[in-house]
Amino acid sequence: MGKMIYLLEDDEGISEVLKLLFGGEGYGVSSFSSVSSFMDGIGEHAADLFLLDVMLPDGNGIEVCRYLKSSEKTRQVPVIMMSAHADRYDIRRGCAAENFIQKPFDIYDLLRLVAKHI
Template sequence: MGKRICVLEDDDDIREVIEMLLNEEAYEVTGFASVSDFVKGGKGLMPDLFLLDVMLPDGNGIDVCEMLKSGEHTAYIPILMMSAHSTDELVKESCRADGFVAKPFDIDELIRKVSQAMSIN
């Protein structure tokens, strides 16, 4: 079984594309559309990577990133942040993410960044 990735992205189309791309790369992907769905459904998930959107309908990925990096069992798991409205520099100032993916993203760049982040773990 491949490495596991948890995706938090509110745009259904983007989330589905990400899931499809990562599944084709032999990753096992679990997706969530909101912070509340993530908190409810993500309990007990121990993925090898979190891929979090910054702007979400009921919160933001920055807060989720900090919650995960402060968690005893999730602090070591790499996190990539995604945003169409933020920058790498702003995200690095706001949370302890391990990387950043600008949207719209290049497919090859997304896969490369996911692979690099996985090597952190």
């Protein structure tokens, strides 16, 4: 298996498309639909990149990003935030993510961002 992406996305359709897309590029994907499941599963495999949605049913991706960047175990792992509602300024102010992509996004732009940071 290639590099591992941890995906936190509550929209099942987006999640499925991203898993297929990343899998086709040789990446492994662990997908989570809630903050609680993400936090429970974070220790299963070493992540090479975190891709986090902002608005989630039980929390906020910005808070998850803050947690990841404050933890010794995960602070060096790149984080890409994605949102239809927040913008780059909100993300930059909220956490130290390496990058941000606005939804709806171009699949090729997302693949380029992931390849750049992974």
